[in-house]
Amino acid sequence: MRKGFLLTAGILGMSVMLSGCGLQSNELKGDEQDQIAAYCAQVVSKYDKSTKTGLTPVASSKDSTSTSKQQSSDTSKKSTQASGNSSSAKNSTTDSEKTPITKTFTEAIGIKGLSLLYRDAKVGGGYSQSDVYDLSPDKGNELLVVRLKMINNTSKNLKVDISSANLKFKAAYGNQTSDADMTLLLNDLTTYQGTIAAGKGRNMVMLFQFPKGTVKDTSKVSYTVQKDNSSFKINTDMSKKR
16 A cells, blocks of 8 residues: 555656646756656656566667567578478489389299299300291490299199390490390290299390490499389399208
8 A cells, every 4th residue: 555655645746747837847958858758767666566676678670670680581581491301302302213122033023933043144145946046236236145943833734924024224334234135935034925834944035235245254344123113223143952
């Protein structure tokens, strides 16, 4: 009650000073008006519990503009960083998708009950089969002949149709890559259609053309099998086993 009375008395006193109660008042200078305003504010804040202690300075328009620009700059930086992180994540995902999965020839062709074993590979100027077919590479090229064996692991005859399985075979040596030639050879894996008896096997080949002198070590040739939208890198050592 006492605090309320003092607060009211203080305000009334200031009003009288400013109004002069009808008397001619002395004109106050700018700094004197500031002192009176500051005193009134201190009196009010002292007895008003909802007001924080002391006087709160009012930010100038320049400070407000500077703060707004800084916040805008910080927001822009965060947006740029987020965009960069998103781009890095996308690039990482894309690179991961392009990396082929390592499999054996058997796993890559994915025919149930059928094994496809890698035997070896040789480089030559041509390939012949039982004196029936005599195949020669294009001028300036030589043939890489890859020998494989197809085995039926089931107890029944197994029909095999590689030509309709949407498979693509590639061989690479250094920076040279070659697609498998599609031929009329009866034992050409890429075009094979036939039946393999239960528990039996059949020798197969794939032919690749490379410029002469390219393949110097056949053990360093890498093979890739593409099936639909998937790409598989072949492990030839594992492909020698069932």
